[in-house]
Amino acid sequence: MDALHGEGGPDREIAGFWRRLGAFVIDLILLGLVGWILGALLFDTLAHMGAYAKLIGFAIALAYFGICNSRISGGQTLGKRWLGVRVVDGHDQLLSLPRSLLRYVVLGIPFFANGLPLDPKLAMSTPLGYLLALVVFGGMFAIIYLYLFNRRTRQSLHDLAVGSYVERFDRAAQPVPFPIMWRGHVVVVALLAVIALSAPAVASRFAQTQTFAGILPLYQTLSTQPHVMTAQVVRGWSSFNGGKTTHSLQSSLWLDAPLTEDGDMAKHIAQLMAKTDPDIANEDVVVVTLIYGYDMGIASGWKKHGYSFKPGELQ
Template identity: 35%
Template sequence: MDQQPDYSKYSEQELRQVRKHIDADRYPERVAEIEARLTALAAVPRDTTSVDEDLSPVTSARLWRRAVAFVLDFALLGIVGAIAGACLYEPLTVLGPWGRVLGFAIATAYFGVSQSHVGDGQSLGMKVLGLRVVTASGTPLSVGASLLRAGIFCLSYFLGSLPSAFSGLNAWVASALSMLIFGVGACSTYLLIFNRKTRQTLHDLAVGAFVVNDARGPLALPTERVWRGHAAIVTAALVAFCVAGVWMALPGSLGDMLRVRQAVMSLPGVSNASVMLNYGPQNARTLSVTAVTDASAQNPEALARRVAKAALENYANVDQMKTVTVTLSSGFDIGIAQVWRSVNYVRTPREWRAR
């Protein structure tokens, strides 16, 4: 539920700014209160000694300030993650790819609550940099709106690889979903850099939020609308990311790697996997398969052979590889912290088949 603003504390400039942006159909009683307040202020003799004009206006924050605030916030989350990893290592290793979901929940809760009216619109990084998240009327976001904004902000980094972690999901669908989630992050970055009119990015626009300098002067938010070309570019980019995801799953190098990954993840004792194609001297190629193991993996050497077999059966040109490297890793990755313990097995395709 929206918090009722106390307009008696607003200056005349702030009231006029709010009146310009407010949804009159949704908040007719607020419009009436604002107009009554403006009328009352107009009847009061002007105080020529007022220092309101000398105060710095509340304007949209610059890109570098937002970036530094984020770095500070993520450093704090990293400290929390490191402490959690030291105290809860064993439980976290059981999560496998779901560890990223835990990290997503922690980060979303941190940003969502601190940047709502509960934290007066400021996370720790924003407090240090003198920034604040507000609505068009200058008030802090509700907790629900702020959590939605934070969820969109954290989505790409934490959950981009999650769809492909489901071995039963169609490879085309998993790849398209992963690329779409990645595209959300890419489009947010694009808007952050190029939307110079309102300085809003994707998660800001979703809830009508602005990141402003924490000043005491009159509200001076941008009055211009976002350029329509940005909407067209973002829409086209998201469609392109989905198409790229489908293309990556087609038969060929990338499609084969996706199939190897899903085959490895279906093995008992494996909770997650990744596949890479590396190039060495004289264009020598190496297929590298990393399998994240759980507590049920009792025989590492036998599991390494099963992982290599999955690679040999699902990668069409595997015999052209100089070596196939299998890495068995145990540990956790929750996005804000990760710890891995690994062992490598490096053999040629022929050597793997001989075992």
């Protein structure tokens, strides 16, 4: 039920999925342009910040959505203004600035916190790991689920947190109550939270399998190398046209200096990988990708170079 009708004229109408999504996409494009300009001007500074560059992106997004979706800007970001929708509460009143800021915090934190560089042991076996799993995976799953399936009120998690709605604002409206969300969605969101909380335990079990043998100590070794801010290690395989399967040990290293063309560094990393991995004899190739750049969440820019070595070359 997307609209209610009462006597005396058309009632307030909750914004439909596509109109709301279109406004959000427009806003993301605008924020991306701001991030791209900052990245072009401050590339090295942002690259040196590593994961902390996301704090700048989050602050920009928080200020934009928080201020524009509040009564200060009539409950409308530029995207909402162009597509004729606005944010209000259940009494059709515009949100205060603190309430609007909280609304975006609930929406933004799961996405900005996703991909933070954490020690796998910390992420898998501590209360912090379970908390992050709940916030990141539980939050993202709930937000996306409610966006797609809460068709009655079109409220997602951040709307429910502050009691807000996104309504059409391109026509006359009568002050009638908004519909009430189907309670079954609460059960689904709770189940999604339980699934998210199981992620660290599942990851811990996978870490103990043969496929991931040696990955954790290898990650710890690479993470302590000079100029390496963050490391990622995976095992992979590829097969072309049903031919021989090629097994590979791959690492991606995010650097604090523009060293992506340093072949000697790449070979040194590959030698460490070959020395540390107990299953190196089963690999056909060792791949090292050196990366220098930034990720603000609203925009990113990278310079990267990949290197491949045969295990026999690394003795």
